[in-house]
Amino acid sequence: MKGPTESFPVAANRELGNAQLRSNLGNATSTIRAKRARVVEELPDWEALRDAGSAIKADVLANLDTYLLQFEQALTAAGATVHWARDGAEACAVVAEVARAHGADEVVKVKSLTTDEIELNATLAAQGIHALETDFAELILQLDGDWSSHILVPAIHRNRTEIRDLFQRTIAPDITSDEPGVLAEAARVYLRERFLNAKVGVSGANFGVAETGTLCVVESEGNGRMCTTLPPVLVSIIGIEKLVPSFADLEVFLQLLPRSSTGERMNPYTSLWTGVTEGDGPQELHVVLLDNGRTRVLEDEVGRQALHCIRCSACLNVCPVYSRTGGHAYGSVYPGPIGAILTPQLIGIENAPSLPFASSLCGACYEVCPVKIDIPRVLLHLREKSVDAVGGRTERAAMSGVGWVFGRAWRLRLAQRIGRVLQRPFVRDGVIRRLPPPLSAWTDSRDLRPIAPAHPSDENSGNDDE
Amino acid sequence: MKLGLFSTCVADTMFPDAVRATASVLERLGHEVVVPREQTCCGQMHLNAGYRRDAQPLADRFVATFAGFEAVVCPSSSCVGTIRELYPQLLGIDNQITERVFELSEFLVDQLGVEDLGAAYPHRVTYHPTCHSLRVTKVGDAPLRLLRNVRGLELVELPDATECCGFGGTFSLKNAATSSAILADKCQSIESTGAEVCTALDGSCLLQIGGGLSRGGDRARAVHIAEILASR
Known part of the structure; x- marks a missing residue:
């Protein structure tokens, strides 16, 4: 999995300069946020559902070894072939082998973060196999060589005029309108033929039912279902944490996910398939169980709750940081608050040390998380790890x-006194407008309130403690 | 009650009037208020920045300083949240005093059952609910109940009130550009209300909001809620 190539503050600075991005993001996130709030409010048992979702995930993680073997057994019994992949390379190799075995130089893909995580498209391309994205937004990004900036709405940073121009250059030279219906029709015409001719489909999975071996994908467009039903061969890649114990457990998640994700009571397409059914759908099913760092995350008692994530993206939409910087600033397929705790754990904190600091710790993410991941708590945990691993000497x-100063009351009083003297040349009309680095980071955009002339902790009678 | 007043490093250093106001509100209600000279900082900055081990002695110091009081009142919800939630969780502190630390407004409304302090403040005021007061300390509508009972105060609703101000401790320096972008929207919301004053429970957030309003030449000022509640 690719990690950030630059630190979050550097990337965020660049993204913040894009006014179009800022306004697109602001509009899109506030719209989804309001929709989510409305449909969550109407469920009287929402908190109980969250508790249930969290408890089921905790059970799955605690007994993952058992559930995975049960899942494998059920899948094999239902006619599927199960592959275990330690990392992305092993998972990609399975897809490539299956494609080659069937003489396919193109596979059609369901929108899948897991396949993005393992860089499946690039790996297949290097072997002469084209992986065609069939989700409308993913297709847009693929046609333009761009990459996703939001878990659910990958092209959230693009507007429809940009998309019309892109389609003119690529799949629909005659298109003139940027009406959503016209744009969708252009994509539909382009994709339909590919669906019908594809030999191999590739999907991820939102859930895998350990008891029955059933895979589940939820989506809005129906293109995913085209990929999982039309081609004669299907390869589904699923992160090992995506299991639920029984079919009945889906009831909880199929309520939590769409309401948290798109703000819908129910998503338009829920596809469930169990192995191979003769004469109906793919006649060959491969299921790849992907680790790719997950067992390492599982070892961390505090951090492992990140594996509860069902990829709804509610935390992105409420995040004050994400909604200003967008997803690209996070440099990973998992952006936003969940990305800030998942990416460093999957690839190692030393490879993404700035991500846990990309948060004001406002806690809005924890409040909306449908499976109650205490993201602020994990952020603090990872900040400590980041400091221990790669913390700078100056900051240390x-x-x-500062710790020394706070260690004794007299030191704080002394520091307050010294500060008062030092600030004198900078105070104008009761505020500080400019300070030298590193404090200029504050005063570049904000005034600073000066240190007061006297302090309440010093106004009490009595002697200093030390 | 004999109350300890934890002034917090930020308020003690930059918002001393908020601390004095907190003391006078409590004293008017007949309580004995002590501001211990030994106090410094709860350790929040170190805890939140990844320096847990450096926070430990500061937390121990807080407990030693305040353990003898019936309750501790503090003009900052984020410091209260740190003490109540993070001390037991992250620092293994098991001392009953951590449960007896309260933010001023929640102490007045939930512990004392007081909503009308006889205060008067003839200004148009908007209230910014700080993130930690909403989601960690969970003060509910206590501050609004208190503000609604202030004579002459016109309370105007802040659009997108529950959005963060962008402060976030060291976040405001490490990610200064993002912090400022978040702040710009908050200042715009405040200006749209036409308020003369934006109030909140936390000196740290008021430092950020006040700095943004002042730099932007905006009409509104940032004022700590204690100062409003102590006004006559």
Whole structure:
């Protein structure tokens, strides 16, 4: 899995400069956020559902070894072939082999974050196999060589005029309108033929039912179902944490997911398939169980709750940071608050040390998370790991210095006194407008309230403690 | 009650009037208020920045300083949240005093059952519910109940009130551009209300909001809620 190539502050600075992006994001996230709030409010048992979702996921993670073997057994019994992949390369190799075995130089794909995580498209392309994205937004990004900036709405950073121009250049030279219906029709015409001719389909899975071996994909467009039903061969790649114990458990998640994700009571397409059914759908099913760092995440008692995630993206839409910077600033297929705790754990904190700091710790993410991942708590945990792994000496020294000052009351009083003297040349009309680095990071955009002339903790009678 | 007043490092240093106002509100209600000289900082900055081990002595110091009081009142919801939630969770502190630390408005409304302090503040005011007061300390509508009973105060609703102000402690420096982008929207919301004053429970957030309003030449000022509640 690819990690960020630059630190979050650097990437965020660049993205913040894009006014179009800021306004697209602001509009889109606030719209979805309001929709979600409306449909969540109408469920009287929402909190109980969240508790149930969290409890089921905790059970799955605690007994993953058992559930995975049960899942494999059920799948094999239903006529599927199960592959175990330690990492992305092993998973991609399975897809490539299946495609080659069937002489396919193109596979049609359901929108899938897991396949993005393992960079399936690029790996297949290097072997002469084209992986065609069939989700409308993913298709847009693929045609333009762009990449997703939102878990659910990958092209959230693009507007429809940009999309019309892109389609003119690529799949629909005659298109003139940027009406959503016209754009969708152009994509439909382009995709339909590919669906009918595809030999191999590739999907991820939102859920895998351990008891029955059933795979489940939820989507809005129906293109996913085209991929899972039309081609004679299907390869489904599923992260090992995506299991639920029984079919009945889906009841909880199929309520939590669409309401949290698109703000719908129910998503338009819920596809469930169990192995191979003669004469109906794919006659060859391969299921790849992907680890790719997940067992390492599982080892961390605090961090493992990140594996509860059902990829709804509610945390992105409420995040004050994500809704300003967009997803690209996170440099990973998993952006936003969940990305800030998942990416560093999957690829190692030393490869994404700035991500846990990409948060004001406002807690809005935890409040909306349908499976109750305490994201702020995990962020603090990972911040400590980041400091221990790659913390800078200057910051370390500054923090120790401040800790020393706070260690005794007289030191704080002394620091307040020294600060008062030092700030004198900078105070104008009762505020500080400019300070030298590193404090200029504050005063570049904000005034600073000066240190007051006297302090309440010093106004009490009595002697200093030390 | 004999109350300890934890002034917090931020308010003690930059918002001393908020601390003094907190003391006078409580004293008017007949309580004995002590501001211990030994107090410094709860350790929130170190805890939130990944320096848990450096926070430990500060937390121990807080407990030693305040353990003898019946209750501790503090003009900052995020410091209260740190003490109540993070001390037991992250620092293994098992001392009953952590459960007896309250933010001023929740102490007045939930512990004392007081909503009308006889305050008067003839200004147009908007209230920003800080993130930690909403989601960690969970003060509910206590601040609004208190503000609604202030004579002459015209309370105007803040659009997108529950959105963060962008402060976030060291986040405001490490991710200064993002912090400022979030702040810009908050300032715009405040200006749209036509309020003269934006109030909140946390000095840290008021530092951010006040800095943004002042830099933007906006009409509104940032004022700590204690100062409003102590006004006559």
